[in-house]
Structures are given as C-alpha cells and as structure tokens.
Amino acid sequence: MQSRRILIAQGGGPTAVINQSLVGVVLAARGVRDVDLVYGARNGVRGIVNEDFLDLAQETSHNLELVANTPSSALGSTRDKPDLKYCQEIIQVLQSHQINHFFYIGGNDSSDTLRILSLEAEKLAFPLRCIHIPKTIDNDLVGNDHTPGFPSAARFVAQAFAGANLDNASLPGVYVGVVMGRHAGFLTAASALARKFSDDGPHLIYLPERSFVLEKFLADVKEVYQRLGRCVIAVSEGIHDESGTPIASLLAETIERDDHGNVQLSGNGALADLLCEEIKSKLHIKRVRGDTFGYLQRSFAGCVSDVDQREAREVGEKALQFAVQKAHNGTVAIKRSGSYSVNYELMALDVVAGKTRVMEDELIAASGTDVTEAFHQYLRPLLGSGMPDSFRLRAEAVAKLRNKAG
C-alpha cells in the first residue's frame, strides 16, 4: 500500500468537544508508521476547495491537548453542503496533494458529503478513504447510541434548568426556556434531568416529536400554575403544528432560510417571546419570563461532560484505527455496551448519511409533555461527573403569633 496522506476537517455547528475528535485523529496518526502527512482544512469542505490547509505535523502534542479542551471547531467550520460539482473540485484538490484519507467530523450533512465524495472518487478510480466522525449536539444520527457533543450540551441544558427552577421558585411566575433541536427533542428532553425534588421544574416539556397545539399548551400551563403557583417550561425551538409548520415561523415577519432551505430557528428570541405573550394575555399571569438558550448551549466555555470528552477523543482515535485496519469507507458509531460503557463500530456511510434520528417513543411520556424513566436512564451516565446538586432548607414553620397577640 502507498503511504497514508491524511486530511481532517470539521463541519456544521461546533460543540464543546469537537476538538477532542480532531486531536484523537492527529495523535493516533503519529503512532502509525506509513502516515506521510496530516493536514487540517480550514472551515470544513470550504477550506478544501480553497486549498486552505494547515500542516498539523507542526503541532506539539502539548498544544494539541490544550486545543482538545477548547470548545468550538479549532479548524473553523462551514454550513456548505457540497453538490456533485463541489465534490469534484474537492477531489481535484485532494489529488493535487495526493491525499488518500479524508476524515470529516460532523453531523448528517457531513456524512452525506462523504457519501457523495466516496462515490465520485470510486467513479474516478481515485483511491480515497472517507471516514465520518460523528458530532452533533442534536443527537440525531441514526445507528448511534448518542453522538459526541450531545452530552455536554445536554449537561448545559440540565444545569440551566436546575438554576432556572431555583430562580423561579424564589420569585414565582412562569418561565419558558427555548432549547435547540430542529427535529430531534433529545436536547430539550435533557431539561428533565434538572429535577431533584418532586415539585421541581421543568414541569412541562414540549418536543418536536409531538405536534404542538397552542390551546393544549395554555391548558397545561394553567393546570401547573394553579397547582404550584409557578411553572417552568422547556420548549424545543423545533415545535410545529400538525401540518409540520414551525411555531416560530408562524409569527416571524421575515423568515431567514439557510442554504439547505431550513428556517433559521436559533439566534433570535421570537418563539420564547410569542409563547410568553400568549401566556400573559390568555392566562392573565403577570410574571412571565422567557429565555432562548441560543448559542450558549453549544459553546459555553466551562460546561462539559467528562464522558463526552473521553468519547469524542475515542471516536477520533477509532476513526484512524479503522482506516488503518479496515479497507473501506464508513462512519464511526457509538454503541452502548454496559451501564455505563461503549464500543465503537465502523458502519457504512449510508446508514447515517442524510438521515435524521428523532426520540424513540419509549423515551417520551404518554402525556407528551415529559420524558420517561427510560430517558433518565439513557441520559444520566452521559452527563458525566461533578453535576451540581441542589439542597433546600428543611426547618419547620414557626407558629403565627400576631393574631393571638393583636
């Protein structure tokens, strides 16, 4: 076999641990004798057509370890979703540099890019090995128990709702927190792990896996508010009516779409504000507050799951091992093997490419506004060690004296 010439890139939305996977590939490649070069492409596939490469052989292992612990894509990212012509350009550049291994760290769009690329390379008889390394906070890749990046984002969401619940308990009212996730509700569902005491919020959870009916929503909020005097609500940005129309877009005056035709859901507070206005005007509750977690949930510096860090590193290392040990393209998948441990497998690219996993029915409560115990068991080990805990005063109430005295 000819010597290995490796290119790595990062695509799509960044995560807290995406650099772990990058560094996993780079450090593992250093231990392989027939590796000639390891390049990184700036800004995903965009950096390939621009021939914008970094020579990662120049990186010290110490700096790589520091970069691994830095959130967001160190190589830069892109939202480009290459068509056939774009993929042909990519192949031209790879041929110029005699690159024969391409590792792409990304979500379903990135795996689909690799699928197209691998077919085109085969057609041209260009010996290119394409390995997809999973990453997405949405946790929406099929064939995976979960995806790197999701556990840390889930931890942020759980910690955020733990705090929001305590804040709401001290100054009661209604609180709406809007969480990322266009089609898959996993990240919104993670809010359930904020609860400790039986009356803790979130009291209601709205997922894109279930149709959103405004009247039902208002009735749910009213019931909780009457029972507890307060209500904490987790809402996915992707909630939609029965026709599939996003609730966010029902009110947005100008709708921004990305290159994939998707409505922009994050980066504005419209959905939270809409829901708060409905609650104020229809239920006549005065203190109603809404937060859109926005970019904080995927890029907050200093909220990371150690399990996620370890696994994101391992999928990178395994990707390199699979490339060396197996003679085909593929995507590295995480399989749960114990409670809690995982194995990694190399699956065919078209198992995940362009497909979207959503929450399985057994993870969603019959009410449609909560998760099941199975979801708790699924997510709990992923959040990692050192989760903050909350405690309450337990002292008894003092007998009233004023009326007696007065």
Place this chain on the structure above:
Amino acid sequence: MQSRRILIAQGGGPTAVINQSLVGVVLAARGVRDVDLVYGARNGVRGIVNEDFLDLAQETSHNLELVANTPSSALGSTRDKPDLKYCQEIIQVLQSHQINHFFYIGGNDSSDTLRILSLEAEKLAFPLRCIHIPKTIDNDLVGNDHTPGFPSAARFVAQAFAGANLDNASLPGVYVGVVMGRHAGFLTAASALARKFSDDGPHLIYLPERSFVLEKFLADVKEVYQRLGRCVIAVSEGIHDESGTPIASLLAETIERDDHGNVQLSGNGALADLLCEEIKSKLHIKRVRGDTFGYLQRSFAGCVSDVDQREAREVGEKALQFAVQKAHNGTVAIKRSGSYSVNYELMALDVVAGKTRVMEDELIAASGTDVTEAFHQYLRPLLGSGMPDSFRLRAEAVAKLRNKAG
C-alpha cells in the same frame, strides 16, 4: 442587654451565592451565647407581614452547608418595596415575636427598606437592630468595592462570551449578546475578560453609562466586520438614547412595568432581535445572531466564583459580628485592601440606601465601546480560580498546489 432574637430574609433577584450569606449569619449566630432564636422569613419582607417564618435552629449545619452551595434564594424572595404602612405591619409582626435583629440580604431597594424600617422602629421606641447584607449581580451598591453575587454572574458572562467568540470564529458572522444591568454596566463589561488573543471578541461593548446612538453602533459594527470578517458584541439591556429612553422600550409594543415603575428589560429577546434586524437590513450582513442571556446569567447551576462564595459567606458572618459588637444599624460593605484581599466595614444605611453606583469613568475606554486596563485589574481577581482557557492551532499554512498542478 436582652437576649437576641434574630430574623433573616432575602430580597430582590437571587444570585449564585446569596445562600452563603444566609448561612454565614445562621452559623455565626450559633456561636453567640445570648442568641435566643434564629428565624428565616419566606419571600423577603412579604413573608414577614404574612408571618411566614422558618425556625432555622432546626437546620443541621451539614444541610446548611449544602444549601449555601445551592444557587438562588433558599428562603424565597420578593420584589415588594414596602411603604410606611407596610413597614408598620412588619414592626407589628416583629414585636409579636419579640424579634430585635433583622438581617436583610439584598440590593439598594432592600437597604432602603431597612432605612425606613429603622426610622420607624426608632419612632416607636422599638429596639430593632437593622443590618443590611449586600447582594446584587448588578454591582451597583455605592460604598462597596463590589457586591456578592456580581463576581459569579460576571464569571458566567465572561465564560459565555469566551464560548460565543470561539463559536463565532468557527462560523463567522455577527453575534450580539444582551447582558443584564439596567443602569450599571459592570456585568456587560465583564464580557471583556473573555478575550485572550488580540482578535478575540467581544469586539464592541455597549454600556448604559454611555448614550447609545444607532448610527454610531452600525458604523462600529461595519468597521469591525470589514476588518475581521466577524464581530462579537456585548450589549447591556439598559442601553438608552440621549434622552434616557431605553432602546428596548423604543420598540416594545407593550411595556411591562414592575411595582417600582421600571420597564421590564429581562425575560424577553426584543432588544437582541431589534439590533440584529438593524444590522441585517442596514449592513446587509447575512449571518447575524442574537442571544439574550436572561436568567441564565444569575441562576445557572454550576458557574460560581470561589472568591464570591467566600466573600458572600463572610459578609453574613461579619453582619452577625457587627450586630454583636457595634450598637447601631448599618450595611456591611466590602473594601478592597490588597491585590487581592478585602476588609469589611459597617457603614450607615443611608450611604447605600436607594442609591445606584454606575461604572466609574476610569473603567470605560475613551471609545465608549470597551473597558480600560483598570477594569481588567479590578475584575480579574473576583472571577476566582479555574477559569476556562482557550487555545488555538499554531501550525503553518500549507503551500497551494492545485494551480501549479492544473
């Protein structure tokens, strides 16, 4: 002297460390021989007129330590700002229970309540000792180097912008983060401590201490975007035009006001969305995203400054000591005594009551869109230990080959 009967309450917006102060008083009181009882009032002054007390003598010191480390007000809080009649009701209840010490943990409104209460008690010859324990994420109490709660919120803001900057660097565009602070810009200014490399964001910081001019803002953003290809902006929710009208209220269709007549600035995403729309439409930049940090910044579970924890505990303990050692009312103030160490003083209530500190001129850069080195020196030690750090790839670019080859 008669035996001491102590009541503690928490007022205003909760913080990450407000329970440290509560526990500081309670545990210190356990070491004082003539303390008869230690009660906590639920929901601030509201819980006093409702005679809604907990007997804190029943708390184990172990549970108190756990509560101290739990964010948000464990006793509950209130936005009530008592008038004279309300204060007379408070005094009636205190008299019923023969309570002769009242410790109120809160901001300038809470200290003003204590001022009114102490004058009324004096008039009635009711021997009530009123001690104010400072707390506010806004850092707007005069006479204090800084206030407990601010360092942890500032840490959240710095970590949030550190992550948002990395996210923005990987997928370039304009990012607007809106931070709490009606009159004082300290918390927004804390975003400056997110920077490490010279091109790191936030690139622009807008504080309520300076009038906001939309045309100037757009010109500032345009300049940064043309220079760096991206722009990260920190904006205080309290920015206002030259007449003092909040920018947020210029666009809000329905304005909600609290009992103090203040426009509701937090709990909706209107300001961020307004600014993003202006940037998109006037500067024709496509990728513009806005986040409103909202309640996350004051209640996120798991982002706390250890310096803040320690000091919030100490102001509680000192409050109790001052009550025992000094024969007058007052507010506990934090004074910086070294780099970095603090002392505590008991100042007269009217030094802080109802007054608002804003950022001193020497902390704000001449440009009006940044802070000075003096601000960095002021804030850096408050953020505490273990701040996340960020690192970059340092490898050199690879020479382009395609044109040569083609």
